[in-house]
Amino acid sequence: MFARNLTETLLHVLDRPELRLLATQCRIMLDPAVAHPFHVRPGGQTVLGAPCLGERRVVAFHLRHALELAVLSDAQEPDLLQALKISFSAARTAARFWMLDAPADLPAPERWVRTLASAHPPIREDLPQLFAALRPLVSAPGKGADDSALWDELYAWLVQAWPLIGPVEALMAEGGDARLNIDVRTGLNHYGCSHRPRPWAVTFASSTASSLSERGFTGGELARVKLARAVLEGKAPQALQALALDVRHFLAGWFGLPGEDHVLLASSGTDAALAVLALSTLPGQPVTTVLTAPEETGSGVPLASHGWHFAQETALGASVCKGELVAGFPDDTICVDLPLRDAEGQLRPEAEVTAACQKDIQDQLVKGRRVLLHVLDLSKTGLLAPNLKALEALCDQYPGQLDVVVDACQARLMPERVQAYLARGWAVMVTGSKFFTGPPFCGALLLPDCWKARLDQGLLPEGLAAYANQCEWPASPACRGLASGFNHGLLLRWRAAQAEMAALGAIPSVVVAERLQGFLAAVRRGIEANTDLAFLPQPAPQRDALPHDWDRQQTILSFLVRAPERTEGLPPLDLERCRKLYQWLNADLSPYVPQEKKALAALLCHIGQPVPIPYAQAAGGLVGALRLSAGARLVSGEPSHEGLDATARMTREIQDALRVLEKISLILMHWKTIAQADPLPSYAPRWEPEDTADESHWSERPVKEGVTDEQKADALRRSISALALGGP
Numbered sequence: 001m002f003a004r005n006l007t008e009t010l011l012h013v014l015d016r017p018e019l020r021l022l023a024t025q026c027r028i029m030l031d032p033a034v035a036h037p038f039h040v041r042p043g044g045q046t047v048l049g050a051p052c053l054g055e056r057r058v059v060a061f062h063l064r065h066a067l068e069l070a071v072l073s074d075a076q077e078p079d080l081l082q083a084l085k086i087s088f089s090a091a092r093t094a095a096r097f098w099m100l101d102a103p104a105d106l107p108a109p110e111r112w113v114r115t116l117a118s119a120h121p122p123i124r125e126d127l128p129q130l131f132a133a134l135r136p137l138v139s140a141p142g143k144g145a146d147d148s149a150l151w152d153e154l155y156a157w158l159v160q161a162w163p164l165i166g167p168v169e170a171l172m173a174e175g176g177d178a179r180l181n182i183d184v185r186t187g188l189n190h191y192g193c194s195h196r197p198r199p200w201a202v203t204f205a206s207s208t209a210s211s212l213s214e215r216g217f218t219g220g221e222l223a224r225v226k227l228a229r230a231v232l233e234g235k236a237p238q239a240l241q242a243l244a245l246d247v248r249h250f251l252a253g254w255f256g257l258p259g260e261d262h263v264l265l266a267s268s269g270t271d272a273a274l275a276v277l278a279l280s281t282l283p284g285q286p287v288t289t290v291l292t293a294p295e296e297t298g299s300g301v302p303l304a305s306h307g308w309h310f311a312q313e314t315a316l317g318a319s320v321c322k323g324e325l326v327a328g329f330p331d332d333t334i335c336v337d338l339p340l341r342d343a344e345g346q347l348r349p350e351a352e353v354t355a356a357c358q359k360d361i362q363d364q365l366v367k368g369r370r371v372l373l374h375v376l377d378l379s380k381t382g383l384l385a386p387n388l389k390a391l392e393a394l395c396d397q398y399p400g401q402l403d404v405v406v407d408a409c410q411a412r413l414m415p416e417r418v419q420a421y422l423a424r425g426w427a428v429m430v431t432g433s434k435f436f437t438g439p440p441f442c443g444a445l446l447l448p449d450c451w452k453a454r455l456d457q458g459l460l461p462e463g464l465a466a467y468a469n470q471c472e473w474p475a476s477p478a479c480r481g482l483a484s485g486f487n488h489g490l491l492l493r494w495r496a497a498q499a500e501m502a503a504l505g506a507i508p509s510v511v512v513a514e515r516l517q518g519f520l521a522a523v524r525r526g527i528e529a530n531t532d533l534a535f536l537p538q539p540a541p542q543r544d545a546l547p548h549d550w551d552r553q554q555t556i557l558s559f560l561v562r563a564p565e566r567t568e569g570l571p572p573l574d575l576e577r578c579r580k581l582y583q584w585l586n587a588d589l590s591p592y593v594p595q596e597k598k599a600l601a602a603l604l605c606h607i608g609q610p611v612p613i614p615y616a617q618a619a620g621g622l623v624g625a626l627r628l629s630a631g632a633r634l635v636s637g638e639p640s641h642e643g644l645d646a647t648a649r650m651t652r653e654i655q656d657a658l659r660v661l662e663k664i665s666l667i668l669m670h671w672k673t674i675a676q677a678d679p680l681p682s683y684a685p686r687w688e689p690e691d692t693a694d695e696s697h698w699s700e701r702p703v704k705e706g707v708t709d710e711q712k713a714d715a716l717r718r719s720i721s722a723l724a725l726g727g728p
Helices: 002-014 017-023 056-072 080-101 113-117 124-137 148-164 214-232 236-255 269-281 350-366 388-397 415-423 449-456 462-466 488-505 509-529 575-585 595-602 632-636 646-669 671-677 709-724
Strands: 028-030 038-040 046-048 202-204 263-266 287-292 334-338 370-377 402-407 427-431 443-446 533-535 556-561 605-614 622-629
Touching: 002 017, 002 056, 017 056, 017 214, 038 056, 038 124, 046 056, 056 080, 056 124, 056 214, 080 113, 080 124, 080 148, 080 214, 113 124, 124 148, 148 214, 148 236, 202 646, 214 236, 214 488, 236 263, 236 415, 236 427, 236 443, 236 488, 263 269, 263 488, 269 287, 269 370, 269 402, 269 427, 269 443, 269 449, 269 462, 287 350, 334 350, 350 370, 350 388, 370 388, 388 402, 415 427, 488 632, 509 533, 509 556, 509 632, 509 646, 556 605, 575 605, 575 622, 575 646, 595 646, 605 646, 622 646, 646 671
Parallel strands: 028 046, 202 605, 287 334, 287 370, 370 402, 402 427
Antiparallel strands: 038 046, 263 443, 427 443, 533 556, 556 622, 605 622
C-alpha cells in the first residue's frame, strides 16, 4: 500500500510540466525512511522522504522546495552564511510557488510559508527561529549560528535580495500591470493564460497572448537560475544589466539593426506607444497623433498617445491616476482617429481611408503641428493600413514634418519588412508576446537613425521614469532622467520569448510558408463549413513579394458566432456574450453536457479575445469577432511534440483547431445550462471525478482504465529515471 501511494502521488505531481522541467537538472532518490519531506545533500542530490506521500499540492510544494535547494547548492559544502542565504532563498521560492495557486483559506504546509511569501522580509529577530525549521532539509555547518553579526549580515542581504527571489512564473508576472496577476481560482491571468506550461490546452491565441510553452519556460528559468546565483553573490545589478544588454543585442540581430543602441525595451506595446510620443515631442513642436483604428490595437494606446497614464499602476510599480497627464509630457497633444470600419462594421474602401489619412495630416501640418502617424501592421483582425505606397508619397511631400511609427506589435512580418521600414526613417513597435508566443507584456521599440539621433540632446519627460529604466534604453543624454533600476519581470519574459524566436529562426522561410499555408487553408474551410460561424473576410497584407515570404498570408482568422437562440434574422452574438463564450472555451465544461460530449467539453481551448465590431442591431451596438491565429509555435512545434514528424504534427494542429470550432457549437447547443453555472476558465482540466481526489486536476492526461499497480510503478521508475540524471 505504501509503495502504491508513493507511485500515485509522484506520478501526478510529476505531471506538472514545470516541475518535470525543473527536475531534469537534479538527481532524485526516494527513501521513505527519511522523516523530513526531503534532504538535499552536498552537490545537489535530493532524497525525498515520507511526507511526500501526502496530498498532491503539498507534495508539489515540497518537491519545488527541494529542487530549488538542489539547484542553488554548490558541489562543495558552503560556509554558514552562504548556507543561510541558500536556505532562505529556496524556502521563499517554494513559499511563493505555494501562494500562486493556493486558496487563501487553505492551511500552508509549513508554518513559515506565509512569512516568507510576504512582500517584505521577516524581521531580524525571527531569522534564527525560521532557520531552525529549514536546517534539517540541507547540509549546513554546525558552528556559528549564535553569532549575532552573522544574522545582521543575513538580514541586510535579505532586504536587498527579497524582490528578486521567487519561482520564474512569479517573477515573470511582475513589472507589467494587474493584468499579469494570477487569479488563484483559475490559475490564469487576465489574458486566460499562464506563465507555466499548459501543454494539455489547445492554444491558438497568439493574436492576444499565450501560455508559456515548455521551451519558453525553460528559457525563462535558465535566466532566472543565473539571476538567483548572482543574487546569492550580491551581484544582481551586474547580472540584470548584462541580461538587458543581451536581450537588446538579440533583438538588434534578429531585426537587422546596427546594434543594441537602436533598441529600447518596453513592458508592453502600450508602454512602447508612450515612448514613441516622448521621442516625437523631443524636437519641441506640438504633436498631433493620427491613430489608425484604435479599437483594433491595444486598449491603452489611445491614452498613451495623448501622453496620459493608461492604467492605475505603471510597469515599475508606481501608483498613478489613469487618464491624467504623465509628468513632463506636453498638455497640448491632440489625438485624431483614423477608422478602418464603418458604422456597420464593414471595412472602408482603401481609397477612402487613404484620402482621410491625407486630409488629417495636411490639416494638422497647416496648423504648424508635428504629426505622428501610427501605421498598423497588423491590427487585431489582421489589417495593414494605411496604404504604404500612399504613405511613402506623403513622407516625401512633407520631409521632416511627419513621424511614422509602425505598430507591428503582432510581429507577423519578416525581419526584411522591419528593415525596410527603418530605412524609410520609420520607428517600429514589436512584441515577443503575439506571433512569437512569448509571455504577455514584453515589448520593444526599434529606432531608425533619425529617431535615435534625437536622444543626443534634450531630456525625456520626467514622468517616463515611472515606466522605464536606463538599461532598457540606448545610452544617451536624453535618458539620464530615467529610473536607475531593473525590471526583472520584463527581462525574464523577453528571455522566454527569445527562446521561441530562436526556434522559429531555425526553420527555413519556405517551410514556414508551407506550414502556415496548409494550416490556414484547412481552418478557413472549417470555419466556412460550420453553420454556427460566419467567417469575417480580411484582406491579406499587401506587401511586396520576397523570396519564400510567409507574411503575405492572413495568419489571423476572425469570425462571428450566431446567437444561441437560433431565431432567424437575429444578429451575431453580441460582444458581452461573446466574451462569455471566449471564457467558457477555456474552461472544463464536462459537467454540463451529455456523457458522449464530455471529452470535447473538457478540452481547454484558448483563442484570441473578441474584437468589438460595430453592428447596429446587436445589444450594445457591438458584436464580438473571435480569432483563431497561427503563431510561431505552430510552425516550430514544442518539445512535447517530439517523436511526431512534421506532417503528423501539422495534422494534429489542424484537428485541434477544428475541435475548437466544434466546442463552440457544443456551447451554443447547451448555452442555458452553461450560462447558469457560468464556469471559470481553468489552468488544467479535471480528468477525474471531483470527489475522488482533491488535486486530480494536476494530471495532464485522462486516467486509463485497467492500469495495474505494476504498470504504474514502472511508469514512475521511467519518470524518475528520466529526471534523475544518474539517480537510481
